[in-house]
Amino acid sequence: MQEAQGADGAATPAFENADGLAEHLAEYLGRAAGGRVFVDGLTKYPAGFSWRTYGVRLRGFLPADEAILRVGPPYGLFAPYSAIPEFESLSALAESRVPAPRAYLASDDPSILGAPFFLSQKVEGDTPLPWGTQSQKLEGERRQRLAEDFIGALAALHGFDWRATPLRRWGEGVTLENAALRQIDEWEARFRRWALKPHPMAHRALAWLRARAPQAQRLSLVHGDYRLGNFLERDGRITAILDWELVHLGDPIEDLGWAFLPQYRGGTGLVCGLAGEEEFLSRYEAQSGLTVAPQTLKFYIVFSLLKLAFTHMAAARCFEDGLFNDMRMPAMATQIAPVFRQIAKILGASS
Amino acid sequence: MNNSLERLVDGMAATLRAEVVPHIEGDYARGQAFGVIYMLNSLKLRASWSNAFFSSQLRALEEASHALADLAPDLPDAPLPDVAAPENLPDAVDLQAARDEGDAKMCALIDWLAGHGGERVDAVAKAWAIVDDYIKKQTQYELTTSAKPMFVEMSGGAE
Structure with a gap:
């Protein structure tokens, strides 16, 4: 890969400037397609703390004239990245009832763009956000239809027959018995990498989770x-x-625990601002064929809160290590204590 | 606050210089922004986290250590913390190091308790209660010394 020189004389990876990125992407797509491909435009989207996301206008690329490019920089929130799990899961889901962008191609080879990346379909639409203002709240029929789709897509994802796809090799070593414990192990390892100081509450919550890890009804x-x-x-x-x-094989109730977090209710009291808890659960159970035991949901809410606290620690770590100066990072890190308080309330009520 | 004061000041100054100043119209307003950067850099040379903040946490750790010491006969092999709050006030860096060392001991005790839940049930339950009380106090210190969040403003770019 041809690399530009930065101000300090060090090589700058291709993804660090728009021209270099467009040039190297066009070269790569041309080689993959066996013909010339032109990148006519590259627009960086402001969303997200982790992967960089671009809208790309293309000529000579057969699947589409427009696509989404995601690049995982070595200093991102969850770095080091691999584009492969997202690419493989989206490829497997292509013919499913889960509405997801179609995956075009991906690579972890840093010689191409300087970082892992993948290219996927550009789907039309806007993103309602949980931290929007009062006027952006979801209401009426719109809210009901979105709730229907949101719950339906989740049930479809959890009922998806991944064993009938190449994802079956993801299942090696994952069992109904160890699905929850594997996730605890994975996030504890991240916590140990990210924490800037000892956190007794994190140890307390990990101990609580390990003592209560449920057996999954299904691997999804x-x-x-x-x-x-x-x-x-x-x-x-x-x-x-x-x-x-963050896609993986595990206990489907894990996704419910995350969706039920107060942080994503947009001040409405509704799960993700879309549906009341009872309505959400009864629809999900009817469509997924699963039963959501209250203690399992509680376990995954605590697990999700801890994941959130660890993600805030990752933000503190990225900022402290000087990987970037985005002031949203230390601001996110101030939310560790409020999340710990939420965990303590649940643990206190259940001891 | 989870980042160091020095890094926060550096990040604020760098963000103002790279992300804010180029978008400010008018020499006067840009001059004000550079004034803020200069004063941030000056503050960095003199400021530190509050001694009172760390001392409060160290006193809570000391209280927890005393309460846990009473359980020593029942939990002879437990790594009970022995944190003492310093009588005179060293600087914030020393206090922070002492707080972190005390918290590391508390974490070691929590890990030990988690592996001994089925033994000496009463003593272990009492130890958990002391640990939980300490965690509650520590979280409360963090919360009472945190400003009102501004995430809606940070997300939307308007007040």
């Missing part, structure tokens, strides 16, 4: 960040579920 494809803010809406319908970077 789990989105890992299923919430308001991670889907596209057009004319009151969900057109695509986005942000699959």
Whole structure:
């Protein structure tokens, strides 16, 4: 890969400037397609703390004239990245009832763009956000239709037969008995990498979770960040579920725990600002064929809160290490204590 | 607050210079922004986190250590913390190090308790209660010294 020189004389990876990125992407797509491909435009979207997201206009690329490019920089929130899990899961879901962007191609080879990346379909729609203002709240028929789609897509994802796809090799070593414990192990390892100081509350919550890890009823494809803010809406319908970077095989109730977090209710009291808890659960149970035991949901809400606290620690770590100066990072990190208080309330009520 | 004061000041100054100043119209307003950067850099040379903030947490750790010491005969092999709050006030860096060392001991005790839940049930339950009380106090210190969040403004760019 041809690399530009930065001000300090060090090589600058291609993804760090728009011209270099467009040039190297066009070269790569041309080689993959066996013909010339032109990148006519590259627009960086402001959303997200993790992957960089671009809208790309293309000529000579057969699947589409427009696409979404996601690049995982080595200093991102969850770095080091791999584009492969998201690419493989979206590829597997292509013919499913889960509305998701079609995956075009992906690579972790840093010689191409300087960082892992993948290219996927550009789906039309807007993203309602949980931290919007009062006037942006979802209401009336629009809210009901979105709730229907949101719950339906989750049930479809959890009923998806991943064993009939190449994802079956993800299942190696994952069992109904160890699905929850594997996730606890994975996030504890991240916590140990990210924490800037000792956190007794994190140890307390991890101990509580390990003592109560439930057995899954089913092994499903789990989105890992299923919430308001991670889907596209057009004319009151969900057109695509986005942000699959935390996708894995596990207990489907894990996704409910995350969706039920107060942080994503947009001040409404409704799950993701869309449906009351009872309505959500009864619809989900009817469509998924699963039973949501209250203690399992509580377990995954605590797990999700801890995941959120750890993500805030990742933000503090990225900022402290000087990887970037985005002031939203230390601001996010101030939310560790409020999340710990929420965990303490649940633990206190159940001891 | 989870980041160091020095890094926060550096980040604020860098963000103002790279992300804010180029978008400010007018020499006077840009001059004001550079004034803020200069004063932030000056503050960095003199400021530190509050001693009172760390001392409160160290006193809570000391109280928890005393309460846990009473359980020592029942939990002879438990790594009970032995944190003492310093009588005179060293600087914030020393206090922060002492707080972190005390919290690390508390974490070690929590890990130990988690592995001994089925033994000496009464003593372990009492130890959990002391740990939980300490965690509650520590979280409360963090919350009472945090400003009102401005995430809606940060997300939308308007007040």
